[in-house]
Amino acid sequence: MRRTSKGDPSGATGPYPLLAADRRLASDRDLKGLILKHYLGAYKAKGLLGRKPVAWVTSGAPVEILLALDILPVYPENYGALIGSRKAAVAYCEEAERAGYSQDLCSYARTNIGSMLTGRGELGGRPLPRPDLLVAAKNICGVVVKWWEVTARHFGCPLFIVDTPFAADGLTPAQVAYVRGQLEELIVFASRAIHRPPPSREAFEGRLLGVLELTRQATALWQDIQVLRQASPTPASALDMFTNLFPIVTLRGSALCVEYYRKVRAELAERVGQGLGAVDGERFRLIWDNIAIWYDFDLVRYLHARGAAFVGETYTDAWGVYQYRPEDAADPLEAMARLYSQVLLNVGLEVRKERLFRMVRAQHAHGVVFHSCRSCKTYSLGQYELSRAVRNELGLPTLVIEADMTDSRAFSAGPTKTRLDAFLELLAAGSTPASPNLA
């Protein structure tokens, strides 16, 4: 499937080449259906005949517990990304700002608060379905704790915070015990919130293990997909992966998620077999760090058109962390406590550096693009150190671009493309695809 690029809307660097540069996956079509089904399911759950309780959760919430209690999770962050990709976030952000929320706050939060306060949204004009309970895990940032507090005040809804201590370079037994204890409590809290008695331990653990197995399978497939991208040319670039992230984030722990990634893996394996790349004439292999710039995928296409493909993203790779082992069945809550405490945004810079270097080497990358995302402090702060480390220790070029994931007011396409041009020149003058300059 070929797709022609549109002209550069900024006009700063002239039109894109007329020929297609990126080749999207056929599974994209299924993905759209999945997204629709997920959100329709949430609206139905809260409709006239709806009987299923809905929880608003953060992307790092231990959602398997809720699924095992038959609670439908909805992800405001994903909703923020969806609104951002429709280039509609600014209006919602401005609503939140009018209510007193600073423009310096996370734009996912402002987008959702704006939608919540106005009762408007981007799915048939509706906001997200009203929650029965709220669960936020601090493992991705402190911001979600505050954002969820705002949400709880607005809806008068019960809120549970999963307080994951910072796992700088590991976890102490007391830290694991602290998180595990909270997960035990979450089962009781969520049951109460939906007016049901807490389940018996045996019955609940049986259901939980089933859900965790589905998470494990999806995670394994997701990792396989990342490994397939090591091929040259890479069969999937950032555009595919940013959109394909949806199921592992929002459908984690479901059979649908596993089924979908089987298809994606098969398609990528087929491409690899055929030597078909996501980008025509792949010359440079890059890593992306941070959340996508949802309102400007043209920026990635701009690179594609110049032979630069993204072969890995720390953002998408981060979802490969949920690797449950058979022995975890003995104490699944402890396993969850460990894994959910060591997600990418809850570990120290040294660990992040190790993971980044591992990815650079495994994916045979030639350079790293850091999206310095104004909204996301946990992700962005530290990038200067990482960028220096990539340059000094791996000898690879890096680029830091300033933007925001959904608030387009914080982004200037023209100057960014000028910087991308300079970066491409640096790549052309330095390492070659055949001999990446790896330390």
Add this chain to the structure above:
Amino acid sequence: MTESDHRASLARLVAASGDPLAASRDPLAAGGAGVSAGTGPASASSPPAARSGRRPVVGYVCSYVPEEIILAAGCHPLRLGARAGPTGPVDSCLQSFACSFARGLLDGLLSGQGRGLGGVVFAHTCDSLRAALESWKARKPAGSFTHFLNLPACVEGPGAAEYTASEFGRLAEALPAVEGARPVTAQALTEAAELMTVLRRELSRLDVLRSDRPDLLKGSQLLAIARGAATLDREEATDLVRGVADGLMGPATAAGPAARPRRPRILVSGGFLETEEPLRLVEEAGADVVGDDLCLAGRALAFSGAGHGAGRERSPAADVPALLSALSQAYLSRVPCPTKHPPSRRLESLLAEVKSRQVDGVIFLLQKFCDPHAFDYPAFREALEASGRPCLSLEIERGGLPAGQAGTRVEAFLERLRFVGPSADGGGGPP
């Protein structure tokens, strides 16, 4: 104590607050530094200063770091702030959208301002300070002591107290690695807790006084005193604060209500302030700062009960874990910082304070790029305004306000207060 004695005590505390690092290095020398609160020249002869000796100075970053443990380890705790002036090395470490306090703090450490420190203790507070810690770890001088107190964000809920106690225990175990420090014993911890209990009690007397008699003690002065007390040797600070309180309480008791006309009564809310300039600006505009919800003053004193934790555990049998457990309970039961969950206790405390202190209006001093305060602000403003207290928010960066603009806004705000009728609970009202 004579009036000149308490003035000298006040001057010494205020002077120490102006240059904490110098004061912590050489407590006796700090007395002669510039006095910024209009309290007259400082005395350089405060004998209690000599008690501090030459203990290693441990800088710390957050008011949830228990000074009691640092003291019990034979160290001198020093509250660190942001570096003033143009930014330096931090620009190559943290983006401009990191909280301005975190940037200024890291800038100070990287600029060598803390060269005399025996170590630094960070604590879990917010995303920006966590990033500052990580940058500091990557760049700190080899072998220098840095400890991260990995505190919970939830001050209530399952396991929070036990977990906090375990983190306090890790700090107690780590501190002896500071050169010149000693192992933490139950006796040392008990003594330290008692000392801090007394110091906070003395500071609380002044806190009450600045509300009852702002003509005798300004809010800006109380903040300077609190900073001075977080800088000087704690025994000396306790004596000095007591001296100030005793000296001022005499006239306050004798003279009855202030003779001067009532001025608008303001409560300020915000984070850590490096200087009392923002409060002074409010006072110079014609208002009294009679209460605060600030990191260094109001919230730092807002321990429930007088015991403050470990000081209550005076049984000879109390061992270090029992004392740390009591200390953790005390810290978790404080009026929480906005980085802590749940936020309701802070709002309830604010609403109670504005009522009991007869506050007319609230000024939020929002640190640039501080997420926790900014998220709380709209709901807190709404609740305070519903209670009849108009609110104003000012953005501060590295302790300062944009002088001209902020002054005009404060004056306009005070003008507005003069036209607001008394609140329903009889608290606020026109001066």
